[in-house]
Amino acid sequence: MADLPYATCPYNKEHRIWKLRMPSHIMKCSKSYKGPPLAICKYNATHRVPPSAMEDHLEECSDKQLFHSYEIGQIAL
């Protein structure tokens, strides 16, 4: 239940998007988005959070671990 392949669109909480479709959805949705600008997470380009909340987001980003293990994997090769 916790690992459904769906995520909530950062631009509209009403949008439940299949994770694999999120990058293209975000491209479309960001064009019609009228709210305050959102900053892009450096661990996952589909994470958009208000710039003031980015520091907290990076601390607890679900892709942080993934990002680092990928880096370590590259070094090990």
Ligand SMILES: [Zn+2]
């Ligand atoms: Zn959307």
Ligand SMILES: [Zn+2]
């Ligand atoms: Zn993130």
